[in-house]
Amino acid sequence: MLSKVLTGTTLGIDAYLVEVEVDISRGLPSFSTVGLPDNAVKESKDRVKSAVKNSGYAFPAKRITVNLAPAHIKKEGTTFDLPVAIGILKAEGIITGETLADYLILGELSLDGRIKPVKGALSVAVAAKSLNKKLILPKYNCEEAALVEGVEVVGVDTLPELVEFLNGNLTIDTCRVDLSGYFHASSSGHIDISDVKGQEHVKRALEVSAAGGHNILMIGPPGSGKTMLAMRVPTILPDMTLEEAIETTKVHSVAGTLSPGVPLVTERPFRSPHHTISDAGLIGGGRVPRPGEVSLAHNGVLFLDELPEFRKNVLEVLRQPMEDGRVVISRAAVSLTYPSEFMLVGAMNPCPCGFLGDGHKECVCTPMQVAQYRAKISGPLLDRIDIHCDVPAVRFKELAGQSAAESSNDVKKRVNAARAAQAQRYRESGIFSNSRLTSKLVKSYCAISAESSRLMETAVDKLGLSARAYTRILKVARTIADLDASDAIKTRHISEAIQYRTLDRQPS
Ligand SMILES: Nc1ncnc2c1ncn2[C@@H]1O[C@H](COP(=O)(O)OP(=O)(O)O)[C@@H](O)[C@H]1O
Ligand SMILES: [Mg+2]
Incomplete structure (x- = not known):
């Protein structure tokens, strides 16, 4: 039979x-x-x-x-x-x-x-x-x-x-779920950006990153709160749409990483792989193919702590998924695709000992050591990080007596508004955020005044900014203008964006 x-x-x-x-x-x-x-x-x-x-x-x-x-x-x-x-x-x-x-x-x-x-x-x-x-x-x-x-x-x-x-001897009810129930049940908010005291300029940089989908690198001494800040980035990103939730759930379903009793991933993922991770662990693959961390972070945040400690080849394989928003794994007979639209948040010390520019503790590194340490992050990866931000150690006084800080939901409202402006502007360009602007699109959407041009020139000359920093600054300035609900990019937007290029300058 x-x-x-x-x-x-x-x-x-x-x-x-x-x-x-x-x-x-x-x-x-x-x-x-x-x-x-x-x-x-x-x-x-x-x-x-x-x-x-x-x-x-x-x-x-x-x-x-x-x-x-x-x-x-x-x-x-x-x-x-x-x-x-x-x-x-x-x-x-x-x-x-x-x-x-x-x-x-x-x-x-x-x-x-x-x-x-x-x-x-x-x-x-x-x-x-x-x-x-x-x-x-x-x-x-x-x-x-x-x-x-x-x-x-x-x-x-x-x-x-x-x-x-x-055989028709038993009836079983078909399973139903109420999607709206899951969405309301989420946004539990057990962590919040207001947990972080002080560091207003870092929070601002994170807000700009979230608003434009820009990758960000935080540089600061141990204990300054980098990890704490990074973990709170998903709380200021826009709420997930149903489509995004389903896409992300698919990845976690295939990987077998869904939590019991939580059939739909409604909160943006936060993944922070250790720096000893392998290529396959990070981008996916293996004998029985599995999505890697970049895909598990799909529609969320990939946090790479101690960035220079990652092996160089591991950081290099990140390039493609960051560029394409997906990973293609070739097998003998077929190739598999996993999505990987994530926001990269990196963290590093300013130098091997960690205290360069601290003001309280003396740095014991030679300029040579500092240069070598920073060179560990390959140029092509650094090229895809629009925002650099210094995270100094906060004073005890700031930690102790602080007036109530803004909550994640307050920040998220501004982020949502800026994202809506981008969605509207790019509805026919096939992109959805400023971070995805190509150099051609930058030309059409990031026009600046003569005054701003002069400011840019001065910055490039005086601060020793590289040419590639130029486009990054324009994109970030576009986001800052969007947060400001301004159609035009103004000089103050440019000057804020210029500050987010710490690593392009010579180490002080
Ligand atoms: N600005 C801050 N507000 C509140 N707590 C802080 C702040 N900065 C640091 N901390 C405390 O210090 C601890 C270490 O911070 P962490 O994020 O691990 O620093 P880093 O990653 O920069 O080494 C945190 O768990 C937190 O308790
Ligand atoms: Mg840390």
């Missing part, structure tokens, strides 16, 4: 349809899987066999051949257990219902027949919708899949439960 069950598997963050064909014929008992399965899929045989037996069904002592089509794409992971088991039970005549073809089925089986969580459920649900199919999957992943509107999602806990359901 031959049977066919439909399932889906992920490639990057998108899912595609896989047909599981099961053929059972007379002959010496055997069980083989064809169609480019990986090891996890091959091991699936033992789980399927045990799960079927332990659920009280006879496992056929015949020749079983499972074909996974299309054959040219490698199948990875454990989600084929359930469709294979269902295929066998169908071919054996234990499943008699006629509704099987309406569903995409996926799930991992445990030996006793329980159905265990899978990765990538949200992506498969999107595929099910486009194929006009319903979806059966582990109960655990139910809510995550039900986020996709218009797909009927059935969650199951055990193999016998599913058999009874397919």
Whole structure:
């Protein structure tokens, strides 16, 4: 007997349809899987066999051949257990219902027949919708899949439960989620920018970064609050749209990093990988491909603390994802794409000892050591960081007696307004923030007056700013003008933007 069950598997963050064909014929008992399965899929045989037996069904002592089509794409992971088991039970005549073809089925089986969580459920649900199919999957992943509107999602806990359901002996309610509920439940706000005392100019720089989507590098001695500030950047970024939330959730669903009970990621991610991270850990890949930190930070913040401590080649591989907003990983047969639109927040000490320019503690580094330390950040990466900001140690007095600082929500309101102005201006340019302005677009959108031009010239001459700093300054000035609700870039916007180029100057 031959049977066919439909399932889906992920490639990057998108899912595609896989047909599981099961053929059972007379002959010496055997069980083989064809169609480019990986090891996890091959091991699936033992789980399927045990799960079927332990659920009280006879496992056929015949020749079983499972074909996974299309054959040219490698199948990875454990989600084929359930469709294979269902295929066998169908071919054996234990499943008699006629509704099987309406569903995409996926799930991992445990030996006793329980159905265990899978990765990538949200992506498969999107595929099910486009194929006009319903979806059966582990109960655990139910809510995550039900986020996709218009797909009927059935969650199951055990193999016998599913058999009874397919035979029409058991009804299971389709899973529903109320999206608005999740959005209101979020913005919990346990951390807030007002936790940081003083440092008004750093908060301002972060606000400008958030408003224009600019990457930022904070430079300051240990203990000055860089990490604390960076962690609060997501709280001043605009609230996520549903589309962004779904895109980000897809990545975390595929990576298996969704928190239990939180099917939708509604808060912007904050990822801070340690400086010992590998290339694959940062940008994705590996034997069984997985999204890297740049993708887990999609629509959020990637924080690289102690930037010069990262290995140089690791920082170099960051370039492409920063440029393209996505990562492409090439495999033998296919290439996978993971999105990676993130805001980079970097932090570093001003010099190896950390106290250059501190005013309280003496720096013990030679100019040579300082130069070498800074040279560790490659030019091309530095080139993609629009804003540099000094973070001096705050005085004890400032920490102790401070009037109430502005809350993240207050800052966010201004950021939202500036983003709205950009969305309006760039609605036909294919970009959405000032940080994405190309040199051509800079020419059309960042015109400056003669007075501002002179200021720029002076800055370039006197402060020894590099030529590449010029475009960065214009983009940032554009954002500052947007925060100021000003169509024109004025001289005061330019002069503020010039201050954000610390590293272009000679170390003092
Ligand atoms: N401006 C500040 N306001 C409140 N607390 C601060 C401030 N700066 C530093 N701190 C305190 O000092 C600790 C160390 O700050 P941290 O962010 O780790 O510094 P850095 O990353 O620059 O070494 C923080 O956890 C916080 O308790
Ligand atoms: Mg720190």
